[in-house]
Amino acid sequence: xxxxxxxxxxxxxxxxxxxxxxxxxxxxxxxxxxxxxxxxxxxxxxxxxxxxxxxxxxxxxxxxxxxxxxxxxxxxxxxxxxxxxxxxxxxxxxxxxxxxxxxxxxxxxxxxxxxxxxxxxxxxxxxxxxxxxxxxxxxxxxxxxxxxxxxxxxxxxxxxxxxxxxxxxxxxxxxxxxxxxxxxxxxxxxxxxxxxxxxxxxxxxxxxxxxxxxxxxxxxxxxxxxxxxxxxxxxxxxxxxxxxxxxxxxxxxxxxxxxxxxxxxxxxxxxxxxxxxxxxxxxxxxxxxxxxxx
Numbered sequence: 229x230x231x232x233x234x235x236x237x238x239x240x241x242x243x244x245x246x247x248x249x250x251x252x253x254x255x256x257x258x259x260x261x262x263x264x265x266x267x268x269x270x271x272x273x274x275x276x277x278x279x280x281x282x283x284x285x286x287x288x289x290x291x292x293x294x295x296x297x298x299x300x301x302x303x304x305x306x307x308x309x310x311x312x313x314x315x316x317x318x319x320x321x322x323x324x325x326x327x328x329x330x331x332x333x334x335x336x337x338x339x340x341x342x343x344x345x346x347x348x349x350x351x352x353x354x355x356x357x358x359x360x361x362x363x364x365x366x367x368x369x370x371x372x373x374x375x376x377x378x379x380x381x382x383x384x385x386x387x388x389x390x391x392x393x394x395x396x397x398x399x400x401x402x403x404x405x406x407x408x409x410x411x412x413x414x415x416x417x418x419x420x421x422x423x424x425x426x427x428x429x430x431x432x433x434x435x436x437x438x439x440x441x442x443x444x445x446x447x448x449x450x451x452x453x454x455x456x457x458x459x460x461x462x463x464x465x466x467x468x469x470x471x472x473x474x475x476x477x478x479x480x481x482x483x484x485x486x487x488x489x490x491x492x493x494x495x496x497x498x499x500x501x502x503x504x505x506x507x508x509x510x511x512x513x514x515x516x517x518x519x520x521x522x
Contacts, residue, residue, distance in 0.1 A: 236280055236289075236320040237312070244277035244290070251287040252277070253439070255307045262438035262471065263305070263520060270409050271305065271520065278324055280317065288312045291321035293328050296522060297402025300507055301334040304520035306344070322351060326501065336501040339473075339519035345497050353499040356506045358476040359516060362490040363441065367467045369489040374460040377453050380430055382461055385411060385418035391448075394429040398448050399522075400507035406521060410434040417444065419461045421454045433458040434517070441469035447515035452480045455514040463488065473516045481514055 234241040244252065249268035256263045271277065275294035282288045288309040294302040303325050308317045329336045339359060340348050376382065385391065388407035396402050411418045417435030422428065431449030435442060444462050449455035459481070463470065473496065474481055496519050500507065516522065 234324055236324075237315050237317055239280040239282065239288075241321075241324055242279050242281065244272055244279050244287075246272045248272070248287070252290060252305065255287060255290060255309060256305065257439060258309060259307055261307075262440055262443065264437060264439050266413060267436070267520065268305075270406075274405055274409075275301075276328055277305070278321060278328075280312075280321070282312070289317050289321060291318075291325050292520075293325050294521065295332060295334060296399070296406070297396070299335060300337055300401040300522070301329045301332060302520075302522040303329075303336055303338040319347060319351070322347070326351065335503070335507065337507070337522065338499055339496040339516065339522070340499050341519075342495060342497075345499070348499055352501045354502070354504040356498045356500055356504060357510055359473050359496040359498060359519075360476060360482070361471055361473050361493045361496065362482070362485050363493040364470050364485075364488065364490045366469065366489070368463045368470060369487070371460070371488055374456045374484075375453070376457040377451075379424050380421050380454055380457075381424055382419055382421050382457050384415075385420040385432055385434070386415075387411070388418070388434075390420060391429050391432040394432070395446075395448060398509045398512045399446075400509070401522075403517075403522070406517065407434065410436055410517070413437065414442075416465070417442075417462050419458050421449065421458060430454050431458055431512075433462045435462055438471070441471050442466060443518055444470060444472040445515040446513070446517040447472070448512055449514055450512060452478070452514075455481055456484055459484070459515075471518075473518060475510055475513055475515070477510055478514050
């Protein structure tokens with residue numbers, strides 16, 4: 229990990245430990261974000277979390293690097309406390325993350341808000357495709373089961389290792405650790421689609437709890453009818469607010485979610501440094517794990 233040698237706005241860059249996850253939650257809660265202590269602990273343990281402390285030793289800024297195998301590293305949780313904003317801190321921390329990713333020999337990616345996109349573009353990030361966060365504020369409306377073409381069975385996902393290879397082929401990087409973490413968080417939200425003929429994985433969905441809303445994703449599937457059936461299972465017993473971050477190209481999923489009471493909350497742009505072509509397979513990535521996870 230990077231040592232605490234860089235100085236940003238008079239503060240030394242530090243590397244956060246999992247035991248400091250609660251401080252990260254306080255910072256993301258100030259921004260109105262949805263992460264829990266479990267999210268922060270996972271991201272810190274699985275990657276590199278950089279932060280700044282003020283003169284009172286309060287954590288006032290963060291930026292995280294979350295590698296996904298030997299190809300992609302995700303930048304997330306770029307947060308600056310309100311009293312320290314508009315001082316170039318976010319950009320400086322981003323540059324720190326990019327240096328860390330370059331040392332690892334990986335491609336940097338992130339999911340940007342509209343405001344963040346303007347910060348990231350001068351640093352070499354290019355748009356790859358768009359996403360929309362959809363929110364069912366009062367929980368999803370009930371609906372009839374989604375029809376599924378013959379030859380595919382939906383079943384509980386009991387071990388995330390069953391979908392790790394399929395996900396790596398669709399996502400373009402190794403997310404096995406993330407998938408195991410999410411499956412352990414909400415086993416009842418984890419579903420798998422298999423071919424009846426070959427037993428091959430045809431899709432899966434996972435979910436997690438959040439500070440203010442549940443989150444469904446990632447949702448990865450070979451076809452739209454499979455994606456809808458998986459989402460239907462993941463939402464079937466929910467009676468509380470829920471987010472899902474859907475790739476723009478999947479209009480059928482948008483329409484179906486709208487019928488379940490979801491409304492668009494905010495857009496994101498998936499961005500990569502130095503390339504505008506996706507590393508993943510957008511035709512099979514129906515919903516992402518979340519902008520903080522990739």
